Amino acid sequence: MKPFVRVLEGVGSTVQLMVRAAYFLPTLPRQFGRFIDQCYLIGYTTLPIVAILSFFIGSVLALQAGYAAQNLGPKQFIGLLVGLSMARELAPVMVAVLLAGRVGSAIAAELASMKVYQEIDALETMNIPPVRMLVMPRLVAVVVMMPVLTIIADLVGWFGGAIVAKYTDFIAIEPASYFATMRQYMDFGDVMNGLVKAEAFGFVVVLVCCNIGLNTRGGPREIGAAVTRAVVTSLIIILVLDYFVTKALS
DSSP states (O other): OHHHHHHHHHHHHHHHHHHHHHHTGGGGGGGHHHHHHHHIIIIITTHHHHHHHHHHHHHHHHHHHHHHHHHHSOGGGHHHHHHHHIIIIIHHHHHHHHIIIIIIHHHHHHHHHHHHTTHHHHHHHTTOOHIIIIIHHHHHHHHHHHHHHHHHHHHHHHHHHHHHHHHOTTTOOOHHHHHHHHHHHOOHHHHHHHHHHHHHHHHHHHHHHHHHHHTOOSSTHHHHHHHHHHHHHHHHHHHHHHHHHHHHHO
């Protein structure tokens, strides 16, 4: 019963944090510098690993589709398979997982250390709402940067699949044919499907990591525990949310 109560308490505190962050949204112009800093941390510093993983995920998709096409179907649909898989599922999920592991862990560690060493209490004593300075700019930044990272992941993954499809002997599909099939059977709605997922995943991941960091109690040892809890919780939420968002968009 206690684990269930803790889950409900966590959900309630996360929703309260979201409402408080929304209340401070009009103050964003006065915190434009913090917003840009968070965009840099969430977007620019995450971009290299997103590009590398996207390229090889697209390459592996094309390679596996090529193996299957030898026995099951025509090879010209490899472009469609890679395109749909990256746009609707793999790109948003991969970007969200990287966000949780790289950015979410850093957010949880920073806020947990500030809480443990009473810096959060000091802000409250000076009548400076921590949510306004530490949470709201991060939430706005992730809403702005997640679509950018996801679109780049889509493009790089498609490009990686095209290279493998061209230079693998048993596939040997020209990029023109590869992308022509993608353009013929895909539409902008497929890309939008992935962007909606990415927005939902990114927003929830940052919100959960902020909430766990701000609610850390105890000594320095709890900082590491908070980071672990934030990453594990984020990964579980991504997978659970993926099912329900996919169901709602289908």
